[in-house]
Amino acid sequence: MFAELGLHGAGMAQIAERAGVAVGTLYNRFKDREALLDALLAQRREDLLEKLDASLVEHEGAGFSKQLEECFVTLFEHLELHGRFLRLVWASEHGTENKRTQMSRALFERFDVLLKRGQKDKVIRRDPEHVFTTFLMSAARGVVLRDQYGLSALAPRAAAHGVVEFFLKGAGRSA
Amino acid sequence: MFAELGLHGAGMAQIAERAGVAVGTLYNRFKDREALLDALLAQRREDLLEKLDASLVEHEGAGFSKQLEECFVTLFEHLELHGRFLRLVWASEHGTENKRTQMSRALFERFDVLLKRGQKDKVIRRDPEHVFTTFLMSAARGVVLRDQYGLSALAPRAAAHGVVEFFLKGAGRSA
Amino acid sequence: MFAELGLHGAGMAQIAERAGVAVGTLYNRFKDREALLDALLAQRREDLLEKLDASLVEHEGAGFSKQLEECFVTLFEHLELHGRFLRLVWASEHGTENKRTQMSRALFERFDVLLKRGQKDKVIRRDPEHVFTTFLMSAARGVVLRDQYGLSALAPRAAAHGVVEFFLKGAGRSA
Amino acid sequence: MFAELGLHGAGMAQIAERAGVAVGTLYNRFKDREALLDALLAQRREDLLEKLDASLVEHEGAGFSKQLEECFVTLFEHLELHGRFLRLVWASEHGTENKRTQMSRALFERFDVLLKRGQKDKVIRRDPEHVFTTFLMSAARGVVLRDQYGLSALAPRAAAHGVVEFFLKGAGRSA
DNA sequence: GATGAATGAGGCTTCATTCAT
DNA sequence: AATGAATGAAGCCTCATTCAT
Known part of the structure; x- marks a missing residue:
């Protein structure tokens, strides 16, 4: 997905969908977008x-x-x-x-x-x-x-x- | 400025300020952000x-x-x-x-x-x-x-x- | 509000305020201004x-x-x-x-x-x-x-x- | 022109062009857009x-x-x-x-x-x-x-x- | 712990208006 | 008096982040 949209192009919503979880769940695991990417x-x-x-x-x-x-x-x-x-x-x-x-x-x-x-x-x-x-x-x-x-x-x-x-x-x- | 913020990180406001003109002026010269970068x-x-x-x-x-x-x-x-x-x-x-x-x-x-x-x-x-x-x-x-x-x-x-x-x-x- | 400002005069900010929600919320419900009006x-x-x-x-x-x-x-x-x-x-x-x-x-x-x-x-x-x-x-x-x-x-x-x-x-x- | 674009849709630039004068000239004749329309x-x-x-x-x-x-x-x-x-x-x-x-x-x-x-x-x-x-x-x-x-x-x-x-x-x- | 609707700051763009030439 | 480039406020929209359920 990142390959298609770029590191910047992929939004949290898309990342979440791709990961099969809700947006909020991502924030339970990672402090913020930056941390997730890191x-x-x-x-x-x-x-x-x-x-x-x-x-x-x-x-x-x-x-x-x-x-x-x-x-x-x-x-x-x-x-x-x-x-x-x-x-x-x-x-x-x-x-x-x-x-x-x-x-x-x-x-x-x-x-x-x-x-x-x-x-x-x-x-x-x-x-x-x-x-x-x-x-x-x-x-x-x-x-x-x-x-x-x-x-x-x-x-x-x-x-x-x-x-x-x-x-x-x-x-x-x-x- | 681009070198510091990245091609994506620099907003039109910053570009304008750096160029010493108002935002609107940029749009008199370029169709949009994309055109300016091109x-x-x-x-x-x-x-x-x-x-x-x-x-x-x-x-x-x-x-x-x-x-x-x-x-x-x-x-x-x-x-x-x-x-x-x-x-x-x-x-x-x-x-x-x-x-x-x-x-x-x-x-x-x-x-x-x-x-x-x-x-x-x-x-x-x-x-x-x-x-x-x-x-x-x-x-x-x-x-x-x-x-x-x-x-x-x-x-x-x-x-x-x-x-x-x-x-x-x-x-x-x-x- | 529309009656006072006209269908065109009312901005998304005002619509949102009147509706008691944030601007973003309007966009969760409607694709854009046009869709909202429709x-x-x-x-x-x-x-x-x-x-x-x-x-x-x-x-x-x-x-x-x-x-x-x-x-x-x-x-x-x-x-x-x-x-x-x-x-x-x-x-x-x-x-x-x-x-x-x-x-x-x-x-x-x-x-x-x-x-x-x-x-x-x-x-x-x-x-x-x-x-x-x-x-x-x-x-x-x-x-x-x-x-x-x-x-x-x-x-x-x-x-x-x-x-x-x-x-x-x-x-x-x-x- | 107004018939096509609407009273609101026609910008000063288009009005000026249609009138065969520069934008500034319109402002020499009319206080502002409102006055011109009036x-x-x-x-x-x-x-x-x-x-x-x-x-x-x-x-x-x-x-x-x-x-x-x-x-x-x-x-x-x-x-x-x-x-x-x-x-x-x-x-x-x-x-x-x-x-x-x-x-x-x-x-x-x-x-x-x-x-x-x-x-x-x-x-x-x-x-x-x-x-x-x-x-x-x-x-x-x-x-x-x-x-x-x-x-x-x-x-x-x-x-x-x-x-x-x-x-x-x-x-x-x-x- | 998972969810996802709500939030609002921030980005891009338009356009009425100004003013130096 | 005419010009039109410059201006910047204001509008629409996106999206990272929050938080009540």
Whole structure:
């Protein structure tokens, strides 16, 4: 529903109807609209982070590239299901100190940790300005926005492979 | 003001006050709130595209890398001024068929043309799925979002150089 | 209130205050201002038509004149209560295809049926152009408008009697 | 224009455009919207009253019936041209003390004088309650409203004749 | 604890009126 | 004297929030 109407477009009445309860009931559970949205966002955030962390742990033994690719597979699979919603979340991320930034920050942290490992393994270069981390973030976002540029969606595995390959080798021919 | 309140958060009263006119005056110039926002967005879009196209033309003779870097310098300089506003524009780009997608599409086109040149010059690989184009888009977005991840802003020239280098060589050590 | 301010002059705020509820409550019951007015008009229309039809049925056995007079008594009694409002309704009946014409049309129909009976009973002449029906309508309206010409109101029974007498015999002396 | 949009529906901008002047010019001529409408109404009123009075004078020598009929012919001819506008005027006549009542009052006076003559000539009965006058008023209005009841318009002469005949003889058969 | 009608602040828009040019 | 852009009060409507049942 949020995907269709926007985070702002969905009114309490519609949320209640969709949830199968009365409006008042929502206010018994959440202080106000803001709190409800925060809870919903937190829920979704946990969903993704749990999956992500599970994947990271599962492939800890594998090489950096493998771990990175699996991480993206997990991410893209999640986006296939919740991409429209996440786009809204990201869309609402204006204002630096916004509470809604938490999802991005959490994701950023995972990538940062992952990249540190890659650097320790001497698979990737140093990145003092976090350009690489920033790229991985944007790559995730980019997938959600492909249709905005008129491109067709990519299968999670293929997309993940492409991102990692590009990430490691760049677009240059000599590579 | 929009940067602080969001494209949606700013009311006509605030817009009018900020513009130094009365509410009614806004309606003498624009049919309604929607039209006003469209006009504002179109204005900003034209601003950027003009600068961008000028840069592209100016460095047409230079090599692909140079042209790409200059393009990003122009872009990042623009973002230094209007980054907070652009974040809103991009944030408002949910809903695939949204009129507000035009900015991204226009940018995408420029990158696509530029990349075609790079391929013709055999500087970069083929990119059937437009992964590279998507990356350049993401790189632009990434810069705008750096402070969201708690990172400090980068100087346009340095950022552009970093992006192009990463774009061509990737993050891998062997490069 | 409507009688004082006109159907158009009364704002939602005033309507709400008069109704003893908040503005929002009105919108819980009616889609918009238009719907509210329509409902109000329909209500009043039904009120009158019910009374009128009851009277018509009750005096079906009596002669035409009697039935006509009783019909007008009912009408004038109603107008004593709701005359000022009805004036508004009728006043708002510009624009031929207006929904608000329904009251007049309904009244017209009753008169028309009644007159047909009078013609069948050979009490009144034929009236191919519906001049008589139009007169009865005008008589009803005339009563509502008496104070506009600076005349005092008439008692329902007396007025009805006068109207019927005039209707049957005209103003001429020879009658 | 007023006929189409209603006395209330036409804004100063539209009035100005129709008049071929700028809005400001209207305010150089009239204190405000109300004054402009009053002036317009007064103009129309004078138009009609002049014609009416001319007709009354012209047929002063003729019999009462003739004079009455000619009076209605004049009236109906005027209504053929300005009926839609007059309907608006009458529609705006709510509130007893309204300035806009003047037209009706002026008309009422003419009818009243005319009827006094008929009574002096012993052509019509006494009418202490002004039922006859009220009828003549309503008859005029009725013609404008015929289409509201779904009836076709009548030619001025025929309509006038019908009204006068009915007025004198009533609807009864014995007459 | 659930309900949903009532509430009213706040948002968008219109339009009569003003006034500098 | 004419102009018409600027003005802002006032109107309609929405919707987050409350609270009696």
